Each structure stands twice: as C-alpha cells, then as structure tokens.
Amino acid sequence: MKKSIPIVASGILLLFGAVFALHGWREEQLAQARKENAHPLVTVSAAKAAWATITPQSTAVGQIRAQQGAALSLQTAGVIRSLQFHSGETVQQGQVLLRLDPGSLPGALREAQAQAKLATINAQRAARVYAIHGISTAELDRAKYGAEVANAKVQSLQEALGNTVLRAPFSGVLGLRQVEVGEYLPAGKTAVRLESPQNLQVDFAVPQNLAPFIQPGEKLRLQSRQGEKGQQFVAQVIAVDNHVDRANRALTVRAQIRRSGFLRPGMFVLVNLPTTSPQRRLTIPQVAVAYHSYGDFVYLLKRQGQDWIAEATPVQLGAVEGQKVVVRKGLQAGDQVVTAGQVKLHNGDQVRINNAVSLH
Structure with missing residues (x-):
C-alpha cells in the first residue's frame, strides 16, 4: 500500500504538468493569433495645426451659366422631316440641325418668283413706253408698284421657308435632343439646348452691406464638390447689378470663371466673399480632412509611450x-x-511619420 502512494503522486504531478503545458501552448497560440490579426504599422505624412493670417469671408450660393446659351426652337409649327444632329454633339455656327416639312411653300415660292419676274419685265417695258409718252404716269406707277409687291411676296415666302429650318446661332455643344422625326413641333417648343462651354460665368446675390467689398475686377474663390473631394476655382467680378432687389435687399453679381474644369451650366457653387480685414485663425492642410455626410474628421496623432497612435477626431x-x-x-x-x-x-x-516621401 505504501509503495503505491509514490506512484499515485507521480501520476498526479505528471497530470498537472501536462495541464500547465497545454495552457501555456494555448496562450502562446492566442498571442500569435492576436499578433497576426493586429493592424500593421502604417507609414503616414503629417502636419501641425498652426495659426495663419487669413481674410474672413462670407459665402453665397452661385449658379453657373454659359456666356452664350440658348434653348433652340422655331417660330413656325410643323412636322419634323429630318434631324441632323445628335445629343451632346459639338456644332458650328450656321449648321443645320432640324428641318420641318415645308408643305406647299416651295411651290408657292416658285409661283411667286415667276410672277415677280413677269412684273419686273412689265415695269421695265412700261418705263420705256412712258419715255416716248405712250402711257400715263398712273399706268407707269401701277407697273412699278406691281413689281415691288410681287418681289415682296417672294421675300415673304423665302423667309417662311427659312423658318422651317433650325440652324445653330453660334458654335457650342448641344444638350439632349427633345424631339424626334415625324413629331409635330409647336412653334416655340424647345428642340435642344445649345451652350458654349468655353466661357462660363457665375451669378450670385450679395447683401447690400457687402456691396463695397464686391467691385468689378475683384477676384473670388468658388468651391464645388466632385464626389467627396472639394475643388476650388477662381473667378473675377465683371459686373454688379445697378438695382437692389426690393424683396431681399440684395445685389446680383456676375463673375467670369477661369479654367472651369468639370463645371457645367446650371450647377451650383459656393462663392467665398471677402468681408473684413485679415484675422488670425487656426488652420490645417485641407488634404488632412475626411469629408463625410455624418461629419468631417481628421486623424490626430497622439503619443503612447514611444509610439504614435492615429485617433479619428471630429x-x-x-x-x-x-x-x-x-x-x-x-x-x-x-x-x-x-x-x-x-x-x-x-x-x-x-x-510611423515620414514626410520625406509622397504617399497615396
């Protein structure tokens, strides 16, 4: 009996040793897993928030417009016979875009031209006969004015025929086509919109108290979002309205945009307006900001021992x-x-901070 006690004790010790060894192995595996799942060290560039002297500004909402832009339509109603353009096409001034069915106008024009030719010949013959006193002055006048009436009718029919053709009034880019072949086009209905994208302008309203700060030649900054990224544009004031709107006591201002980029007529932009003298403000590089609908934030770097930790900060x-x-x-x-x-x-x-390289 006494001999079995050491054997049992040794078994118990071996059991406890195996348990502790298994526990140590599991802890080692868990530590390895945590290490593998941890985010690796990230290399970034950084900048400090610093005071800067800037000019305080207020903002206004402006609308982009084309220096030349028009909704193209015809003065004459009719059925569309042919379309000679596509949506989004670049066209030149005078280019034919659309033709209506002229109906009986070509025939009426040919008839009027023949009558005008005859009336002109009769007027010339009457003048020769009048020179030898063969007819009275009244008869000569009737022949002359008859020729004028006939030629006026030709001109009227030519204009009516010309009104069945839609031409580009200036060079530019067409918008979306609003009509189709065979469709009845009422007079004045827009067939397509034409814009000249080379010279874009922005119209915006400013309160009357800011009128002294907004004068022709003043340079302005515009802001517009392209996806989540903001983009800036430069504009120069070219005109200020001479009338204050009685409804809101505001002046309308027009500025010319330089290098319009992705801007298009009809877009809205934010216009930064200078209001007072320069002031001292805390600033950071704009590229540090992450813009989101739920709020803007930056990654603030904080010391944790010898390490830098990035903390998302609103x-x-x-x-x-x-x-x-x-x-x-x-x-x-x-x-x-x-x-x-x-x-x-x-x-x-x-x-890890490294400002010596460009990071993307």
Whole structure:
C-alpha cells in the first residue's frame, strides 16, 4: 500500500504538468493569433495645426451659366422631316440641325418668283413706253408698284421657308435632343439646348452691406464638390447689378470663371466673399480632412509611450484659404494631423511619420 502512494503522486504531478503545458501552448497560440490579426504599422505624412493670417469671408450660393446659351426652337409649327444632329454633339455656327416639312411653300415660292419676274419685265417695258409718252404716269406707277409687291411676296415666302429650318446661332455643344422625326413641333417648343462651354460665368446675390467689398475686377474663390473631394476655382467680378432687389435687399453679381474644369451650366457653387480685414485663425492642410455626410474628421496623432497612435477626431471647419482650411473646433495649435496615408488607417492604428516621401 505504501509503495503505491509514490506512484499515485507521480501520476498526479505528471497530470498537472501536462495541464500547465497545454495552457501555456494555448496562450502562446492566442498571442500569435492576436499578433497576426493586429493592424500593421502604417507609414503616414503629417502636419501641425498652426495659426495663419487669413481674410474672413462670407459665402453665397452661385449658379453657373454659359456666356452664350440658348434653348433652340422655331417660330413656325410643323412636322419634323429630318434631324441632323445628335445629343451632346459639338456644332458650328450656321449648321443645320432640324428641318420641318415645308408643305406647299416651295411651290408657292416658285409661283411667286415667276410672277415677280413677269412684273419686273412689265415695269421695265412700261418705263420705256412712258419715255416716248405712250402711257400715263398712273399706268407707269401701277407697273412699278406691281413689281415691288410681287418681289415682296417672294421675300415673304423665302423667309417662311427659312423658318422651317433650325440652324445653330453660334458654335457650342448641344444638350439632349427633345424631339424626334415625324413629331409635330409647336412653334416655340424647345428642340435642344445649345451652350458654349468655353466661357462660363457665375451669378450670385450679395447683401447690400457687402456691396463695397464686391467691385468689378475683384477676384473670388468658388468651391464645388466632385464626389467627396472639394475643388476650388477662381473667378473675377465683371459686373454688379445697378438695382437692389426690393424683396431681399440684395445685389446680383456676375463673375467670369477661369479654367472651369468639370463645371457645367446650371450647377451650383459656393462663392467665398471677402468681408473684413485679415484675422488670425487656426488652420490645417485641407488634404488632412475626411469629408463625410455624418461629419468631417481628421486623424490626430497622439503619443503612447514611444509610439504614435492615429485617433479619428471630429472637427468643425471654417473658410478655405488656398490649400488650408480654418479649424473652428476640435484641434489646438501644434496638434499633428495625418495629411497622407489616411486610406490605410483605422482608428487606434500605430503609425510611423515620414514626410520625406509622397504617399497615396
């Protein structure tokens, strides 16, 4: 009996040893799994939030318009016989776009031309006879005015026939076609819209108290979103309306856009208007901001021991000044924010800062 006790004790010790070994192996496997699932170290570039002197601005909503633009239609109603253009096509001034069925107009014109030719010959003959006192002055006048009436009728029919043809009044780009062959086209109905995209303008209204700051020649900045990314454009004021709207006490301003890019007539843009003297504001590079419908944020870099950690931080933004944007709330001067490499980041990731390379 006494001999069996050491054997049992040894078995128990071996059992406990196996349990501890299994536990250690499982912990090692879990640690390895956590290491494999952890986000790798991300290389980013960064910049500090810093004070800058900017000119405070208010904003207005402007609408893009073409310097030349028109909804093309005909003064004459009729059935469309042929269409000689496609949607989105670039056309030249005078190019034929559409023809209506002229009906009896060509025949009436030929008849009128023949009558005008005869009336002209009769007037010339009457003048020769009158020169030898063969007819009275009244008869000569009837012959002359008869020729004028006949030629006027020819001109009228030529104009009526010309009104059955739609031509491009200027060179530009056509919009979407609104009609089809065989369709009855009422007088004045738009067949297609023509715009000249080379010279775009923007119209916007400003309160009367800002009138002293908006004068012809003043340079303005426009903002428009292209997807989630904002883009800026430069415009120059070319005219200010001479009448204040009684309904809202505002002046309408027109500015010429330089390098219009993806802008199209009818689009809305945000117009930045200078309002007061320059002021000191906290700014960050605009590329650091992630714009989202639920709120704008930046990746703020914070020290955690010897490491840098990226933390998604909501911010409230102000005016855009060049490549920088004003931060109203969310950051302090000296805070470092990620300016490139955000696409690879998750909240809480460990990062390495390298401003010597361009990151995408």
